[in-house]
Amino acid sequence: MNSEILGxxxxxxxxxxxxxxxxxxxxxxxxxxxVWTDFLKPLENGLFKLAGIRPGEPMDWKQFLKAMLTINLLxxxxxxxxxxxxxxxxxNPDGNPGMTADLAFNTIISFVVNCDLQHYSGExxxxxxxxxxxxxxxxxxxxxxxxxAAVGLFKAFRDKTTTNLGNxxxxxxxxxxxxxxxxxxxxxxxxxxxxxxxSYEGKDQFISLQGDTVNVSRGPAAQMIAIKHLGTNGGxxxxxxxxxxxxxxxxxxxxxxxxxxxxxxxxxxxxFGYFIRRKKLGWVIFGVMTxxxxxxxxxxxxxxxxxxxxxxxxxxxxxxxxxxxKEVRIGPLATGYWSTLTTIVSTGSVNGMHDSTMPLTGAWQxxxxxxxxxxxxxxxxxxxxxxxxxIAVFISGLMVGRTxxxxxHKVEAREVKIAALITLLSPFLIMAGTAIAAYLFxxxxxxxxxxxPANWLNNPGHHGFSExxxxxxxxxxxxxxxxxxxxxxxxxxxxATGFVLILGRFLPIIGPLAIAGLLAxxxxxxxxxxxxxxxxxxxxxxxxxxxxxLNALSYFPALALGPIAEYFSMK
Amino acid sequence: xxxxxxxxxxxxxxxxxxxxxIYPLLVAFVSKFSAGKGNGETITVNGKVVxxxxxxQKFDQPQYFWGRPSAVDxxxxxxxxSNKGPTNPDYLKQVxxxxxxxxxxHPYLKKGDIPADMVTASGSGLDPDISxxxxxxxxxxxxxxxxxxxxxxxxxxxxxxxxxxxxxxxVNVLKLNVALDQLRK
Numbered sequence: 001m002n003s004e005i006l007g008x009x010x011x012x013x014x015x016x017x018x019x020x021x022x023x024x025x026x027x028x029x030x031x032x033x034x035v036w037t038d039f040l041k042p043l044e045n046g047l048f049k050l051a052g053i054r055p056g057e058p059m060d061w062k063q064f065l066k067a068m069l070t071i072n073l074l075x076x077x078x079x080x081x082x083x084x085x086x087x088x089x090x091x092n093p094d095g096n097p098g099m100t101a102d103l104a105f106n107t108i109i110s111f112v113v114n115c116d117l118q119h120y121s122g123e124x125x126x127x128x129x130x131x132x133x134x135x136x137x138x139x140x141x142x143x144x145x146x147x148x149a150a151v152g153l154f155k156a157f158r159d160k161t162t163t164n165l166g167n168x169x170x171x172x173x174x175x176x177x178x179x180x181x182x183x184x185x186x187x188x189x190x191x192x193x194x195x196x197x198x199s200y201e202g203k204d205q206f207i208s209l210q211g212d213t214v215n216v217s218r219g220p221a222a223q224m225i226a227i228k229h230l231g232t233n234g235g236x237x238x239x240x241x242x243x244x245x246x247x248x249x250x251x252x253x254x255x256x257x258x259x260x261x262x263x264x265x266x267x268x269x270x271x272f273g274y275f276i277r278r279k280k281l282g283w284v285i286f287g288v289m290t291x292x293x294x295x296x297x298x299x300x301x302x303x304x305x306x307x308x309x310x311x312x313x314x315x316x317x318x319x320x321x322x323x324x325x326k327e328v329r330i331g332p333l334a335t336g337y338w339s340t341l342t343t344i345v346s347t348g349s350v351n352g353m354h355d356s357t358m359p360l361t362g363a364w365q366x367x368x369x370x371x372x373x374x375x376x377x378x379x380x381x382x383x384x385x386x387x388x389x390x391i392a393v394f395i396s397g398l399m400v401g402r403t404x405x406x407x408x409h410k411v412e413a414r415e416v417k418i419a420a421l422i423t424l425l426s427p428f429l430i431m432a433g434t435a436i437a438a439y440l441f442x443x444x445x446x447x448x449x450x451x452x453p454a455n456w457l458n459n460p461g462h463h464g465f466s467e468x469x470x471x472x473x474x475x476x477x478x479x480x481x482x483x484x485x486x487x488x489x490x491x492x493x494x495x496a497t498g499f500v501l502i503l504g505r506f507l508p509i510i511g512p513l514a515i516a517g518l519l520a521x522x523x524x525x526x527x528x529x530x531x532x533x534x535x536x537x538x539x540x541x542x543x544x545x546x547x548x549x550l551n552a553l554s555y556f557p558a559l560a561l562g563p564i565a566e567y568f569s570m571k
Numbered sequence: 572x573x574x575x576x577x578x579x580x581x582x583x584x585x586x587x588x589x590x591x592x593i594y595p596l597l598v599a600f601v602s603k604f605s606a607g608k609g610n611g612e613t614i615t616v617n618g619k620v621v622x623x624x625x626x627x628q629k630f631d632q633p634q635y636f637w638g639r640p641s642a643v644d645x646x647x648x649x650x651x652x653s654n655k656g657p658t659n660p661d662y663l664k665q666v667x668x669x670x671x672x673x674x675x676x677h678p679y680l681k682k683g684d685i686p687a688d689m690v691t692a693s694g695s696g697l698d699p700d701i702s703x704x705x706x707x708x709x710x711x712x713x714x715x716x717x718x719x720x721x722x723x724x725x726x727x728x729x730x731x732x733x734x735x736x737x738x739x740x741x742v743n744v745l746k747l748n749v750a751l752d753q754l755r756k
Contacts, residue, residue, distance in 0.1 A: 003736060003737055003739065004737075004739055006736070007738045010737060047582070047585055047589070050581060051581040051582035052578055052581055053582065067578075067579075070572070070575040070576055071582065074576070074580065074583060078583070121649060121650075121651075123648060124648075124649065133591045136590065136595070137591050140586070141586065141590075169578065176586070176589075181590070181594065185597070185598065193602070193605045193606075195612055195624075195625055197607075197611045198609035199599050199602060199608065199609035199610050201610050203648060204610070206613075206620045206623075207619070208621060208622055208628045208629065209622065209748055209749065209752070210628075210629065210630060212628070214622070214628060214645070214646070215648040216647040216648070217647065217648055217649070218610060218611055220595050220598070220609075223594065223595040223598045238650050239649060239651060240650040240651060240652060240696070243694030244650050244695045245627070245695060245697055246611055246623075249625045250625075251735055251737050254738070255737065310657060310658065310663050311663075311666060311690075311691075314666065314667055314670060314682070315670075315683055315685075316666070316670065316683075316686075316690060317685060317686050317687065317704075318687040319686060319702075319704065320687075320702070320739060321687075322657070322687070323688045323691040324655065324657070324662075324692060325652040325654070325655075325691075325692065325693070325694045326691075326693065326694050327694050327695060327698050327700070328639070328688055328700035328701055328702055328741050329698075329699075329700050329738065330738065330739075331738060334738065351694065352694045353652035353653070355655070356652060356654060356655055359657065458656075459654075459655060459658075459659045459662075463658060463659065484652070485655070485656075566656070566658055569658060
């Protein structure tokens with residue numbers, strides 16, 4: 001047990017040790033100041049030249065969004081067709097088939113939006129070509145899109161009054177060349193040297209010790225696993241993701257992967273503070289997020305370590321905790337730790353099956369995704385949190401009877417309306433989706449789909465409801481993990497979550513950038529004695545309270561029907 | 572707008588070359604210098620590959636140590652967990668049957684001796700390891716079936732118990748069984 005505690009503590013400390021300097025570096029690098037990676041400039045200039053981009057060109061918030069949405073739309077269209085016809089294309093050593101239209105629709109959206117919800121299994125659903133030019137490509141570019149969007153927001157608040165959000169292309173390319181690609185290279189090599197497969201060999205066959213003939217899926221996984229975590233993507237090379245022993249072969253690789261998925265989300269928060277020259281604000285936000293993280297993590301770990309009480313009743317010894325769906329080399333403690341982080345930072349990779357975790361663990365996983373602002377995904381975490389900040393500023397302003405201000409700009413009706421709409425969007429998408437699914441399950445059980453609604457659920461009762469709730473929550477949060485027992489490869493789930501994915505991704509990027517663009521244009525009001533200071537612990541607690549109240553009001557009823565009811569049924 | 576479309580297409584093409592050709596090939600090349608050459612580390616007996624060190628395989632014959640229950644029956648062409656929830660009655664019945672099976676083959680055991688990992692399915696269905704406790708309960712059966720004395724087998728298990736600075740202690744079932752086979756000779 002001690003070595004397990006030590007492992008988790010070490011993972012967390014190493015994460016901090018990397019994330020803090022990385023945050024400073026990102027702020028300087030995106031601000032165009034001199035940094036040690038400037039030797040990569042010729043490479044970037046080459047890319048800009050080949051793509052016909054003038055990196056210094058300023059963009060206002062509308063141009064910035066147009067550039068971002070155009071390239072994302074291109075990936076959607078192009079990827080959709082490549083996935084459908086992958087069987088006709090080269091690099092398919094295992095002879096896997098093309099995707100159905102609804103599965104291709106779901107898959108391409110899922111990866112463009114950095115969610116990586118997977119309704120297929122990597123070993124049999126994709127080819128080596130599509131794994132790399134679609135899936136891995138989008139893992140880099142969707143993460144870079146999120147980071148570039150966040151830097152656009154940073155830029156809006158760096159100067160007193162501005163219409164310039166910076167150049168989308170420049171931030172996007174630099175996020176790849178100066179951050180994602182070099183780090184991925186290092187992580188991929190470390191994984192490959194610790195047993196993760198990295199070569200292009202197809203399936204292997206051998207005769208086992210007992211004389212069975214066994215086929216083993218392999219392939220260049222390390223390359224993808226690196227960016228899957230660094231870019232908070234989460235889609236695995238193998239079907240069971242990082243629980244697979246060739247994707248995550250040891251406790252050491254498990255530490256590397258868990259550290260990789262946290263460093264950029266953490267660093268981006270600090271980068272915000274440094275970039276807008278309000279270091280303290282960055283640290284206050286970082287503090288609130290860390291507190292929120294522990295509020296979810298401690299009960300998660302405790303519920304996993306206590307094990308399944310139904311197994312205890314049978315007289316089975318659960319010395320290390322609940323083991324169903326978990327791997328011996330990783331253990332329940334590190335799996336619990338991972339499950340909290342992967343749900344708050346929207347990675348959605350798993351090293352154990354969430355469907356088999358304890359009821360309350362499921363509740364905390366769901367809540368982490370519903371809040372989606374404790375560190376959050378690459379870049380988009382700070383955008384989600386920004387909405388909470390605007391709401392907190394507005395409510396605090398009302399409480400003290402002053403016009404709310406955010407960093408020297410008046411927050412008025414238009415901005416608050418956008419923030420309110422974005423806040424309401426998530427509960428609407430999650431609840432409406434789950435309600436429709438539950439209705440279909442009950443009333444149209446034998447609809448003629450690839451998986452009949454009556455056969456959707458792998459578990460009866462409350463847990464079955466949680467499977468549906470989890471799927472929509474994960475889609476909306478662009479998380480990508482699942483209660484994988486759900487039979488989700490059919491037209492309903494592919495199409496429904498496809499729409500939720502796309503709305504849950506782009507509206508929460510467009511909203512904050514629009515607010516930032518609108519605010520930055522306004523006259524700058526210098527700080528006075530009457531200004532609400534937002535870089536204080538008091539305001540940090542206020543934001544935390546707003547986050548908790550909003551989410552409790554929105555989601556408690558749904559959680560009560562699923563994991564909470566299941567928890568009480570166990571006693 | 573047209574400008575953005577053209578820039579998007581050109582940028583997608585150059586980034587595909589950088590991220591999907593140069594980067595993965597470079598990693599694949601460097602990985603050739605690793606222990607498994609990037610193909611996964613194999614275990615060989617008398618020049619023949621008998622399995623992958625990190626991929627669990629099915630053991631159900633009495634002369635071998637058994638691994639954990641698997642939702643895919645150790646078919647490594649795919650991978651899956653059971654995805655059974657903790658209150659699912661079918662699942663609880665399944666666990667209880669596994670306990671009975673273990674007790675049948677290990678009549679010297681009490682229920683309380685059985686560690687959770689031996690009666691629960693792993694996340695991947697390919698877990699290569701069991702806990703040291705999971706190995707300990709099988710020693711007597713394996714020794715009896717091989718005509719060895721329990722102490723000899725116990726020593727072998729101890730040799731194959733990997734304690735780590737970080738993370739739980741593990742016993743790699745395939746490596747242990749290969750060593751057992753060699754012991755007989």
